[in-house]
Amino acid sequence: MSGAEAPLLVARGVTKRFGDFAACEEVGFSLWPGEVLGIVGESGSGKTTLLKCLSGEIEPSRGEVLYSTRAEGLKDIAAMSEPERRMLQRTDWAFVHQNPRDGLRLSVSAGANIGERLMAVGARHYGNIRAEALDWLERVEIRAERIDDLPATFSGGMQQRLQIARNLVSNPRLVFMDEPTGGLDVSVQARLLDLIRTLVRRLGLSVVIVTHDLAVARLLSTRLMVMQGGHVIEHGLTDQVLDDPQAPYTQLLVSSVLQV
Numbered sequence: 694m695s696g697a698e699a700p701l702l703v704a705r706g707v708t709k710r711f712g713d714f715a716a717c718e719e720v721g722f723s724l725w726p727g728e729v730l731g732i733v734g735e736s737g738s739g740k741t742t743l744l745k746c747l748s749g750e751i752e753p754s755r756g757e758v759l760y761s762t763r764a765e766g767l768k769d770i771a772a773m774s775e776p777e778r779r780m781l782q783r784t785d786w787a788f789v790h791q792n793p794r795d796g797l798r799l800s801v802s803a804g805a806n807i808g809e810r811l812m813a814v815g816a817r818h819y820g821n822i823r824a825e826a827l828d829w830l831e832r833v834e835i836r837a838e839r840i841d842d843l844p845a846t847f848s849g850g851m852q853q854r855l856q857i858a859r860n861l862v863s864n865p866r867l868v869f870m871d872e873p874t875g876g877l878d879v880s881v882q883a884r885l886l887d888l889i890r891t892l893v894r895r896l897g898l899s900v901v902i903v904t905h906d907l908a909v910a911r912l913l914s915t916r917l918m919v920m921q922g923g924h925v926i927e928h929g930l931t932d933q934v935l936d937d938p939q940a941p942y943t944q945l946l947v948s949s950v951l952q953v
C-alpha cells in the first residue's frame with residue numbers, strides 16, 4: 694500500500710479517565726493525508742483531552758493511537774520510546790497552542806524561534822537558517838526588520854503567526870491545533886484564519902484542529918467530529934454535518950450560530 698493510500702493517524706477506542714471520570718470515551722477515526730479534521734464541542738466536552746491523547750502528550754487509559762511512521766508504517770505512539778516520540782514531535786508533527794506563549798520561546802528573538810526548530814532537524818548553516826527564517830516571517834506576514842525582536846514585543850496576532858512559522862518551518866506532515874484563533878480580536882482572528890487556510894492548502898498539511906467555534910471549523914476543516922460529554926455524537930463531512938445536523942445537540946449548536 695503506498696503512503697498516499699494509507700491513513701496518517703488512526704485512533705481506536707481512545708478513552709481517557711481521570712479517576713472515575715471519563716474525559717473522552719471510545720473515540721475512533723482515521724485521518725488521511727491532506728485532511729483537516731475539526732473537533733468541536735462546548736467547554737468541557739473533552740476536545741483538549743482527546744487532542745493531548747492524539748499528539749502523545751498524555752497516554753490514553755484505554756484504546757490506541759497509531760501514526761504512519763516513514764520507516765515502519767502504522768505504529769502505536771504509546772509503544773514508541775520517549776526519544777522516538779520526541780523526534781516525531783520535532784519533525785513530522787507540529788502543535789499550535791491557543792496561547793502563543795506556550796509554543797514560543799520568549800527569551801529568544803523571532804528569528805531564533807524559527808531557526809531553533811530548523812536546527813532540531815539538522816540545519817547547521819547560519820546563513821541558510823537566517824534566510825529560511827526571513828522567508829517564513831514573510832509568509833506569515835511579519836516584516837523582515839522584526840527578525841531580531843523578542844516575541845514579547847509583538848501583538849497577540851503576530852505572536853500567533855510567529856508560532857505558526859516556528860511550527861511549519863520543519864515541514865511537518867501533521868499539525869495539531871488547539872483553538873489557534875481563541876483569545877484574539879475578531880478582525881485579527883479573521884486574518885489569522887485566512888493565513889492558516891492558505892498555508893494548509895498550499896503545503897497540503899494534515900491537521901487536527903480543536904475549536905468551540907463552528908465558523909472556524911467550517912472555514913478550515915474537511916471533516917467534523919462533534920463531541921459532547923466526552924463522546925463523539927456526530928462525525929462526517931463538514932458541510933454535511935453543518936447543513937444537515939442529525940444529533941439534537943449538533944442541531945442546537947448550528948441553530949445558535951445561525952441566529953447570531
Ligand SMILES: Nc1ncnc2c1ncn2[C@@H]1O[C@H](COP(=O)(O)OP(=O)(O)OP(=O)(O)O)[C@@H](O)[C@H]1O
Nearest residue numbers: 711715716734735736737738739740741742743905
Ligand atoms: N488533568 C485533569 N484532571 C481531572 N480532570 C480533568 C483533567 N483534564 C481535564 N479534565 C476534565 O475533563 C473534562 C474535559 O476537559 P477538556 O479540557 O478536554 O475539555 P474541552 O472540551 O477541551 O474544554 P475547553 O474548551 O474548556 O478546554 C472536563 O470536565 C475537565 O474538567
